[in-house]
Amino acid sequence: MSYKKNEDLDSGPGGAVMDKMTVFQDCIAGFNSSPIQPRKCRVLLTKLTYLLSTGDTFARDESTRLFFSITKLFQHKDIALRQMVYLVIKELATSADDVIMVTSSIMKDTTVGSDVVYRPNAIRTLARIIDASTIQAIERLIKTAIVDKHPIVSSAALISSYHLLPVSRDVVRRWANETQDTVLAQKAFPQAAYGGAAGGGLGIGPAGPASSFMTQYHALGLLYQLRSHDRMALIKMIQQLANAGSAMKSPAAVVMLIRFVARAIDEDRNMRRPLYTLLEGWLKHKSDMVNFEAAKTILEMRDSTDTEVSPAINVLQLFLSSPRFVSRFSAIRILNRFAMIRPHNVNVCNIDIEALINDPNRSIATYAITTLLKTGNEASVDRLMKQITGFMNDISDEFKIIVVDAIRSLCLKFPSKQASMLSFLSGVLRDEGGYEFKRAVVEAMFDLIKFVPDSKEDALSYLCEFIEDCEFTKLAVRILHLLGEEGPSTAHPTKYIRYIYNRVVLENAIVRAAAVTALSKFSLIDDASVQESVKVLLTRCLDDPDDEVRDRAAMALRLSATEKLIAKEYLAPESVPSLGALEQQLILYVTGGPDAASVAFDISSVPFISKDQADADQFRAKTMATLPILGASSIDSGSGAGSGGVSPSKTPANIGEDYAQKYASSLAKIPELQAFGALIRSSRPVPLTESETEYVITGIKHLYKEHLVLQFDVQNTLPDTVLDDVSVIANPSTADDGTEPFVEEFIIAIPRLTQESTGTIYVAFTRPSGEEHAYTGGIFSNTLRFTSKEIDPTTGEPEDEGYEDEYQVEDIEIGVADFLVPTYVGNFQHMWDQLSFETSETYSLAGVSSLSEACLSVIDSLSMQPLEGSETPLQNATHVLKLFARTLQGGKVVALVRMAYSAKTGVTLKISARAEDERVAHMVVGGIA
């Protein structure tokens, strides 16, 4: 903890200037003096806490000296002094040695009557100083304190137990019964006894925590920790407490209970129905806090149905017109988050939300507007934009960023509205604002340029204006880079050269260097006069005072004199190294020691990615970022994969992630596979077994030009068995005409798989040759075959004789998804018009319960990129999904999926695909299972 020290604060309590060393000396002298002067010592301790809490630290030996001198204060009985002593010991407990010394003294204080004011302090301090070897000594004492009738003592013991969990979980676990009793004990604050200013009593006035029942909250928190390893016990606890009705007095405890419910629902789908009923009940709880938490939990449940969601929405809708700011704020905030993924469900509140636009509280108004931007249709956008402009100046930067983000995702959703949004963005760019805000605006404009091609020219000129007077070097550099990238391909590149050169004249060295690089890219334009003037400008840069600027200018000049292709490769490369991989390789290289340093860094070991690929990745990341709830709820639930529905691993983020890169290097190391040539595509790993089985197998498909390699990662989870000669028998299906398109070539088996280890099997096939078979797929049924040998526990050696065994695992299918690469394209309609061959088909998906689920499964099974934000359905009855992809050969294919949902028949969809190649269009249309 190191706070920036404020000069004014150096004069601490009482106005005296506090110097760390003076305080230290005073403390040592004061605490060791005899007799003790309690008043003086209290002042010294106060100064010490002040120093510690404002970020001063003491060296280890100083802390220890302080600590031991403080222990001398235990000889005085002054109550206030004792409390201060405990506060300071808690602070010093982590920085001083041998703090265990005070254990016996503290234990004496924790066994006094519960009306002694420092007893809770003593308990809390005890938890800080105890270590694992002595924790048994205080076990009884904490147990007694937990069940103490006084809520403050009980709370102190519960919280201390919580802190003791990392010290010794086993010991604390033994206190579960006491904790359980305390949850429902409803310890009221003993009112009458403490009304007066009794010196020895817990002097909290009548307005104290009389009705908060906070102990319940603390006890529940601890109980959860103690039971967290046992799911059944947790469920039991939740149900028992939820049905306890009015016994749950503390709203905070109920809120916590709701959070446990949320976790339980997330982990176990079977619990969903009974637990949902509980949540619904809590929507009617008398405490607002509980209502909000229940509503929030319902809305954040994964793939909830409209009927499940609507009671929660209704409750929040009521709060929207509450007279209290905080209720309105909470309600609109929850709705805002939900509107990001299911805008159509929030539609019903639109009238109430519109009323909030003019709310006196700007934060509420901001959320109201951004929610409306998400739920509204294209027509209402203009009106809302006008309203936003009206109050943009009244809100803080933080909320401005929220607004800008909302507008950015709106741009990607309604590209046709870009003009009005762009003018709005350029307007706010001119306003006052901090770096974070400006960055948000600039990023939004970057996205517009990238993904909404029509806005490019306008956006670029707005950005040019912005850098004319931009105080943030970082932003200026990024904008200059963008100008260099995009500028040369615009209609009037010369316009930008002037802006860029202005930077060279006026800015600091970092910006100048960036400007020179941007400038050099204009020298690639096929226009002699432009080339000449760029050359003149670059030559002037050679006189720059900064060497980096001069170097860049010299290099650019030199390159412009060489052949065009070479220059292009250096100035505007088509592909760039994957930055994450590059960083990792460099770190390995740098930390590799002298051996690694003796050879030059091998740049070819870093995978390169082309611009198109990078764009698609970025677009995916951007649209994903606007779906926070989906992202948040995808916490480890591999166990839910087999239980139907859409498992989180199938969110679009994972589609098209480049697995080929990941596996290319390991495959290249296998001599047999080298002959196959370059790896074209790898699929993501698919589990072929349940994750809890004895042998866990995942399959990965690798496509080569004429071959197919199936990779099986086999994990032997048995602790006492080795597997010999492990292989997989993969049987390809026969085609409709009776031929077998895939012919097995060879298999690389695992000679021995030791206990609890993982190995890899490769099975290679020849793909059907010839152009007509380019998209032929198939289904492989797989069987694991091995010889199982048990390990002799005495020698640790496996037995000589084993027995052969087989193990059936799930099939692998080679289908549409393996031949398509999701690719981003700016203009769907244009692409649609361009492609000639069209075919369509109608399907009915009975098992699908919502349009968004249908979208996900279509995107996943076709492996195509959703465009124009169409992966999020806006209405719950009908929806149009727009998809684009390239084949492995580079051919384009677009698909338009119109779907309709009704509760009776599920989702009906009609898919139309257009492609350059007839077969591709058929394949896509037929690819929906």
Next chain:
Amino acid sequence: MSWFWNFYDFILSLFWSSEMDITLLGLQNAGKTSLLRVLGGGEFTSDSIPTIGFSMKRVRKGRVNIKCWDLGGQPRFRSMWERYCKGVNAILFIVDSADPATLQIARMEFEALISKPSLEGIPVLVLGNKNDLADAYDVDSVIDIMNLKAVDDREVSCYSISAKERTNVDAVLSWLVSKAS
């Protein structure tokens, strides 16, 4: 008549009260905490729990207010003894005279303690506790085993006591009071 002397002491203490600090040291299970309880006028109990660190107790004898620092005797606390001995009026070093096995260790710890320069000149009272047990050493044997005759730079006394039977406890108190400055 004792109530009269108590009252007399009380009146005197209002005018001539004095304070003193003492520490109780010794190996674990020597009987430090039990002795302190008895010194303070409490009943002897055999089931006291080991002291973790230290505990502090006041004992009043006549006009003298004695602050007793009772320190834990387990090996991990022995290095901390010195911190609590600096500037005290007297050190009580308690040994279990019925346990020959620990006496040698006690002697080493004792010698290490009195060789500390910071504790120079502080009077020491060595107590052979548990003399109610049958095979306990007598006071002369304790003096021999602890090699007390070799200590020449300070005042050293040795008593054989029993906290359980209250044997010689008053003598200990009188010795302490005589060291009050």
